Amino acid sequence: MHKTISLSCLIFISACASVETRLPSVDPSAFAKETAMQESQAFIRYTDMLTRLDRVSAKILKTNAQLCEKTRSDIGARTHISKSYSKHLRQAAARQLGAKKTPSVLMVRPNSPAQIAGLIKGDVLLNKNNKSVSENAKNILGNDGQFKIRRAGKIMTLMAKPETICDYKVNLRMSGAVNAYATGRAIIVTTAMIAFAKTDEELALVIGHELAHNTMGHIPKIIRNVILSGFATRTTRPFEAEADYVGLYYMARAGYDFKDVELFWRRLGVQHPKAILREKTHPMTPSRLLSIRSTADEIRAKQKTGETLRPNYIKPQ
Ligand SMILES: [Zn+2]
Structure with a gap:
């Protein structure tokens, strides 16, 4: 970086501005030590987050194996x-x-x-x-x-x-963007999303939602629809609703308390209107919130009667 600046200064001497105060000099050995410490702390934070992601995703992937076509x-x-x-x-x-x-x-x-x-x-x-x-x-x-x-x-x-x-890998990506997405074969969650999801319940909600995108085959469907219509937002909305619906079942089957799910989606919509989970263009809408509430009621009713927790499919599975 410094080399680039001095090189360009040689070429464009007249264009180079400089600072006006005498800055303290940096000791190279202290610089190396500080760099190593920051690097080490960043990776400790990364492995802590990965441990948490692994714990929550393992529970969801295991308790929903019966509902997944692909298992290992x-x-x-x-x-x-x-x-x-x-x-x-x-x-x-x-x-x-x-x-x-x-x-x-x-x-x-x-x-x-x-x-x-x-x-x-x-x-x-x-x-x-x-x-x-x-x-x-x-x-x-x-x-x-x-x-x-x-x-x-x-x-x-x-x-x-x-x-x-x-059989879906759940990976952690070092990134400052609050984001999670499904690729069809894997689920990717960013470090910023792990930090944003304060409780394991909130993280379970995110993983359940993305797992549903994968198990329900949304990724190839979205790609096909986008190609056919040219309108990404309009065509992805029903799939978002389905990922919310099926994802909540996955979360409940893993034994996570889902009473605060509405609060999480609202918090995400308010604080990060552009945070995705494939909602780049439409933050939390009232209708989405209401249908999540109905799903929670549906699951609670089944829990009361002891009915098996399975999403209501249109065609019998
Ligand atoms: Zn989604």
Whole structure:
């Protein structure tokens, strides 16, 4: 940066303005120390947020497995590679979190099958050919729940009782934009959204909403509709309503209290009128709020009678 300024000053000497006060000089070693400290704190904050996202999303993906068409066996570990991070963060992620070119375990969820099996951070999950793989790779586990890992250069065999979960990855993106979105295969939540969602209930609401976009196949439908009509907003609105409706069921099935959901959507609409969740152009509308309220009433009525919590589908499922 400084080099660029001085270079351009050489070329355009007359155009270069300067400061008028004598600024304190910066000690290079103190500068390096402060940089390292800020970097380390940023990654501690990132892993804290990821732990929270992982805890809430695991609960939702597991309790709704029966309603998901795509499921997989899960042991509750999260692997990462350097490409899991945006380009400018990769070197720092390697220093702070040990991110490599090949997958290694970043975190093991407390009380998960992986933790009970003895898996720890830094372990490498292996496939049948002893090649390092991510946690959602197929066929890691043998029929008896055995799986292979590499730890400190040694290959070991561990044993886990896997759980069945909805097969959608939930990822965290470092970003100052309050945002969450579904890609069809994954759910992405930004660090700013995690900070905005004050309680786990609020985070569960966001994840449930985005999961519904994926399970209900909205992404290809939206793309098709946009291509056909040219009006993104008008055509995405029914899908938003459906993601609200189905997402609330997902949240309730995971055992989260949904009494404050209206407050969350209102707070998001008021504070971040442009925050998306695919609502770029239309903040929280009164009709949307009212239909969320009706959904909450519908779920409460089913809870009272002990009826299974399933969305009311038009065609029998
Ligand atoms: Zn949405």
